[in-house]
Amino acid sequence: MKQPDDIFSQMLPFWEHLTPQEQMALREASVPSTLPKGTITHRADQDCKGILLLLSGQLRAFLLSEEGREVTLYRVREGETCVLSSSCLMDAIVFDVLIEAIEETHVITLPVTALSPLAQQRPEIELFLYKTASERFSDIMWTMQQILFMGMDRRAAIFLWDESAQKGPVLRITHDEMARYIGSAREVVTKVLKYFAQEGIVALRRGTITILDREKLRRLTGMASVEERTPRPQK
Known part of the structure; x- marks a missing residue:
């Protein structure tokens, strides 16, 4: 210590x-x-x-x-x-x-x-x-x-992306807690997460959200991929 x-x-x-x-x-x-x-x-x-x-x-x-x-x-x-x-x-x-x-x-x-x-x-x-x-x-x-200025789906995606970068793909968090963190209502967060689940981006269990497809999640955040961020070599 x-x-x-x-x-x-x-x-x-x-x-x-x-x-x-x-x-x-x-x-x-x-x-x-x-x-x-x-x-x-x-x-x-x-x-x-x-x-x-x-x-x-x-x-x-x-x-x-x-x-x-x-x-x-x-x-x-x-x-x-x-x-x-x-x-x-x-x-x-x-x-x-x-x-x-x-x-x-x-x-x-x-x-x-x-x-x-x-x-x-x-x-x-x-x-x-x-x-x-x-x-x-x-x-x-x-x-x-x-x-x-951001839509709810993008705000939720950014939150999940940042959390998974800190804690890994399995996030132990309730919909109510997530709503408080991003300044929304629990019902709205639940609706967005259900959409993410239908798209195969996350899996929802009681008290947990598991990230299944980080690439799809990244696209929702609006961030560029590693390839897009890497400058191309000059010819």
């Missing part, structure tokens, strides 16, 4: 710029914890916790409408950091999202109480926060682009 210093140095670009005393202060303030699946670790009506370092598992940031509809904005995976849970450190960013563990997730929290005084003295920390937040906003814009 990696030692805390190894984790901090790999996941926090500003770590090497801190003095030994500052590193010790963050190390002693850090809080390891396990978030059971379904845990809401951040919401607008709670105090922001700090930076979350994901050791394993997965989080998702999402919006919840007054009608109860969820739109997943982005996900944070193992080896990544969640900084919007420390949004109170970033005065220029006002963004109310909920953050949920979508599987059992192990994290180390660097509390705001320890980060705030350091951020005032170390511009590297503030730069890291804004840089990481801006990358997440790029993910959010991509999500909005999909919702506003």
Whole structure:
């Protein structure tokens, strides 16, 4: 198992710029914890916790409408950091999202109480926060682009393609979960998946979706094949 210093140095670009005393202060303030699946670790009506370092598992940031509809904005995976849970450190960013563990997730929290005084003295920390937040906003814009401009079949295909690249051809996910991740209704997702099954692209079982034909799925995503992406040699 990696030692805390190894984790901090790999996941926090500003770590090497801190003095030994500052590193010790963050190390002693850090809080390891396990978030059971379904845990809401951040919401607008709670105090922001700090930076979350994901050791394993997965989080998702999402919006919840007054009608109860969820739109997943982005996900944070193992080896990544969640900084919007420390949004109170970033005065220029006002963004109310909920953050949920979508599987059992192990994290180390660097509390705001320890980060705030350091951020005032170390511009590297503030730069890291804004840089990481801006990358997440790029993910959010991509999500909005999909919702506003892409058909449901393409959005579903992109989701399945990305998930299978991470987890393999057998995806243990329900139609309801998939609908929440891509910002749609479960009935619509079920209809699209049934069409994919009729076309031989996927096989559907209770709680699982198995990718059968990656080439057909790739075509639905709109991505070029390897051959199409490879430049032809000049004559």
